[in-house]
Amino acid sequence: MIRLISFGVGAIFTLALLIAAFLPREAAVEDPAAKFHKPHMHVEFAHQGIFGTYDRAQLQRGFQVYKEVCAACHSLHRVAFRNLADLGYNEAEIKAIAKGYDVPSIDDKTGDASTRPGLPSDRFPLVYPNDVAAKAANNGKAPPDLSLIVKAREGHEAYIYSVLAGYETAPAEFQVPEGGNFNPYFPGNVIAMPKPLSDDQVTYGDGTKATVEQMSKDVTAFLTWAAEPHMEARKRIGIGVLMFLSVFFIVAVNSYRKIKAAVNSH
Amino acid sequence: MGFHWAKKYEPQSGLEKWLDERLPIIRLVHDSVGAGYPAPKNLNYWWNFGSLAGLFLVVQIVTGIVLAMHYAANQAVAFDSVERIMRDVNFGWLIRYMHANGASFFFIVVYVHILRGLYYGSYKAPREMLWILGVVIYLLMMATGFMGYVLPWGQMSFWGAQVITGLFSAIPVVGDDIQTLLLGAPFVGNPALNKFFSLHYLLPFVIAGVVILHIWALHIPGSNNPLGIDVKGPADTVPFHPYYTAKDLMGVVAALIVFSIFVFFLPNALGHPDNYIPADPLSTPAHIVPEWYYWPFYAILRAFTYDFLGVPAKLWGVLAMFAAILLLFFLPWLDDSKTRSARFRPVYKQLFWLLVADLALLGYCGAAPAEEPYVRISQFAAAYYFIHFLILVPIVARLETPKPLPKSISEPVLPGAAAQPAE
Numbered sequence: 224m225i226r227l228i229s230f231g232v233g234a235i236f237t238l239a240l241l242i243a244a245f246l247p248r249e250a251a252v253e254d255p256a257a258k259f260h261k262p263h264m265h266v267e268f269a270h271q272g273i274f275g276t277y278d279r280a281q282l283q284r285g286f287q288v289y290k291e292v293c294a295a296c297h298s299l300h301r302v303a304f305r306n307l308a309d310l311g312y313n314e315a316e317i318k319a320i321a322k323g324y325d326v327p328s329i330d331d332k333t334g335d336a337s338t339r340p341g342l343p344s345d346r347f348p349l350v351y352p353n354d355v356a357a358k359a360a361n362n363g364k365a366p367p368d369l370s371l372i373v374k375a376r377e378g379h380e381a382y383i384y385s386v387l388a389g390y391e392t393a394p395a396e397f398q399v400p401e402g403g404n405f406n407p408y409f410p411g412n413v414i415a416m417p418k419p420l421s422d423d424q425v426t427y428g429d430g431t432k433a434t435v436e437q438m439s440k441d442v443t444a445f446l447t448w449a450a451e452p453h454m455e456a457r458k459r460i461g462i463g464v465l466m467f468l469s470v471f472f473i474v475a476v477n478s479y480r481k482i483k484a485a486v487n488s489h
Numbered sequence: 490m491g492f493h494w495a496k497k498y499e500p501q502s503g504l505e506k507w508l509d510e511r512l513p514i515i516r517l518v519h520d521s522v523g524a525g526y527p528a529p530k531n532l533n534y535w536w537n538f539g540s541l542a543g544l545f546l547v548v549q550i551v552t553g554i555v556l557a558m559h560y561a562a563n564q565a566v567a568f569d570s571v572e573r574i575m576r577d578v579n580f581g582w583l584i585r586y587m588h589a590n591g592a593s594f595f596f597i598v599v600y601v602h603i604l605r606g607l608y609y610g611s612y613k614a615p616r617e618m619l620w621i622l623g624v625v626i627y628l629l630m631m632a633t634g635f636m637g638y639v640l641p642w643g644q645m646s647f648w649g650a651q652v653i654t655g656l657f658s659a660i661p662v663v664g665d666d667i668q669t670l671l672l673g674a675p676f677v678g679n680p681a682l683n684k685f686f687s688l689h690y691l692l693p694f695v696i697a698g699v700v701i702l703h704i705w706a707l708h709i710p711g712s713n714n715p716l717g718i719d720v721k722g723p724a725d726t727v728p729f730h731p732y733y734t735a736k737d738l739m740g741v742v743a744a745l746i747v748f749s750i751f752v753f754f755l756p757n758a759l760g761h762p763d764n765y766i767p768a769d770p771l772s773t774p775a776h777i778v779p780e781w782y783y784w785p786f787y788a789i790l791r792a793f794t795y796d797f798l799g800v801p802a803k804l805w806g807v808l809a810m811f812a813a814i815l816l817l818f819f820l821p822w823l824d825d826s827k828t829r830s831a832r833f834r835p836v837y838k839q840l841f842w843l844l845v846a847d848l849a850l851l852g853y854c855g856a857a858p859a860e861e862p863y864v865r866i867s868q869f870a871a872a873y874y875f876i877h878f879l880i881l882v883p884i885v886a887r888l889e890t891p892k893p894l895p896k897s898i899s900e901p902v903l904p905g906a907a908a909q910p911a912e
């Protein structure tokens with residue numbers, strides 16, 4: 224009985240699937256953007272690899288690019304000013320940086336909404352009061368918060384770098400809509416963000432030449448830190464854990480071997 | 490329970506004797522995972538995966554309880570609370586990465602554990618209850634993992650919940666009501682998030698309870714073994730402790746090494762980047778994919794594209810997806826070959842490996858976008874999945890001529906083919 228039911232159920236599912244499999248398909252419509260799309264570029268960072276650590280000088284340069292360029296449109300709302308200590312800034316420097324930002328507050332006399340200079344314990348403030356305002360100011364696309372952007376995109380650092388450094392003039396056959404910008408690394412090739420970086424846009428204090436590639440790389444490294452601030456501790460502890468477990472494994476293998484030999488000789 | 494030659498527990502000290510007469514808990518441990526539990530001497534490394542499943546259940550419960558101390562199940566703050574765990578809670582990143590990767594490792598070891606059972610015929614008499622309880626655990630794990638993935642309230646959390654609970658609306662007449670009941674509202678929102686958190690906290694303890702039944706059911710007939718033949722006498726077994734405790738410990742350390750490589754060096758490799766974007770009901774991700782451990786079943790779900798017999802394709806997909814798992818309950822009766830181990834079943838052995846390849850193919854299609862050629866491939870692969878379990882397995886059980894079995898675990902009569910030294 225169970226066999227009959229089983230054959231019946233199996234036959235019905237199989238038939239439903241095979242009929243569907245042999246039905247003709249609509250010809251796939253070709254995505255016009257696909258022809259011009261490019262896979263992300265290859266870039267290397269000091270923080271990659273098992274032993275990789277962040278390059279502090281690069282993070283500071285990247286922070287400078289963020290502060291002077293990107294912060295006009297993008298917030299970094301999950302990062303607090305105090306976290307900048309990771310980049311090698313001292314307390315006084317962090318206080319000064321925080322002070323440079325106005326954060327929302329309440330006037331303690333009238334109770335009205337107001338602003339006050341930032342403190343190290345504050346997070347980077349939002350750029351726009353809400354999403355609608357962010358969209359309205361940017362051709363209908365809100366600039367995303369950058370705190371997690373490196374972890375939130377397929378391709379991670381390499382992709383972010385490619386988008387920043389990969390603006391090109393659109394090929395003649397490709398129609399870029401009003402308010403869009405051609406970028407073959409961005410899905411669909413049209414991005415609402417105008418090319419944010421051009422050579423010598425910032426002046427680096429350490430004398431590094433501010434090419435588009437350099438700035439893109441620096442700000443990408445900075446955003447990687449922003450997304451994964453505990454990466455160095457994570458890898459350091461990981462190496463310790465693996466060393467401990469390796470020794471433990473050898474001990475466990477030896478004790479098992481001994482026990483096995485004792486049992487087999489019984 | 491157990492074999493008559495099992496070593497009896499003898500309390501060593503006065504205190505042990507006192508305790509034994511009141512609460513024989515040391516006896517229980519001795520008889521179930523100690524020297525008093527004889528286990529076949531020829532178990533191979535595939536038998537390590539049961540204890541590994543237990544390991545990862547414990548990892549999930551311990552890390553989950555710590556996460557719950559800092560997590561807030563409210564749609565306005567859930568994502569932020571997870572990010573606070575990652576940034577501001579001491580070692581929060583470690584706990585969270587352990588929990589997220591621990592779920593994947595739990596599924597990996599359980600999949601190996603299930604495939605081990607399929608290969609060596611561990612589901613057959615007298616272990617049917619053991620197998621059924623295992624399938625119950627697997628179903629509970631699927632539900633727990635799904636609801637856990639919703640908690641961080643990222644884009645994939647939200648849209649995954651949308652797609653999966655949307656399946657229930659395919660059920661005629663009562664579908665929409667069932668969906669509303671599951672979500673606590675007609676949409677995925679705060680009521681659903683609260684409900685899922687509550688159940689995500691509860692179900693692992695239900696799993697732990699079923700695991701106890703599972704192990705109880707195991708101890709009645711004892712473990713199966715690579716030869717799939719019954720234990721005949723004391724020469725066929727070794728005491729669980731210290732033999733298999735030492736072997737399981739070795740497996741546990743090896744598993745922790747691989748686990749650590751992921752937690753510390755590839756913590757997001759098994760996750761989806763979109764889940765680092767806060768949930769946004771107004772923006773649908775380009776490809777909604779569930780976690781990797783659901784891919785084969787997701788592929789089966791999407792493989793049905795034709796309204797066969799006037800029944801909507803979507804309903805077929807839902808029925809087939811549930812049937813694909815539920816049919817495992819009936820496997821002990823679908824396969825009534827008396828020979829357990831695939832070592833002695835030449836045809837079944839080949840079917841087993843075809844099934845493994847088929848599952849890999851289904852998994853691959855489940856991760857891919859619903860486009861050609863993936864849809865067509867998944868249609869053939871899904872059909873083969875049902876053909877395997879519902880048609881080939883029952884037929885082969887009847888028609889196949891098994892190879893001769895060795896006389897016992899300790900004295901192989903067939904040179905080469907039988908009892909390997911205990912491995």
Ligand code: HEM
Binds near residue numbers: 555595634
């Ligand atoms: C069967 C065992 C369990 C499985 C398979 C499981 C699975 C998961 C998964 C897949 C996630 C999403 C992880 C992510 O991507 O962020 C998650 C999150 C979570 N789980 Fe579990 N879990 C289990 C047990 C538990 C237990 C026992 C608790 C609480 C006592 C718990 C509490 C949480 C909390 C608070 C979150 C949200 C935080 C986060 O997303 O990281 N889990 N779980």
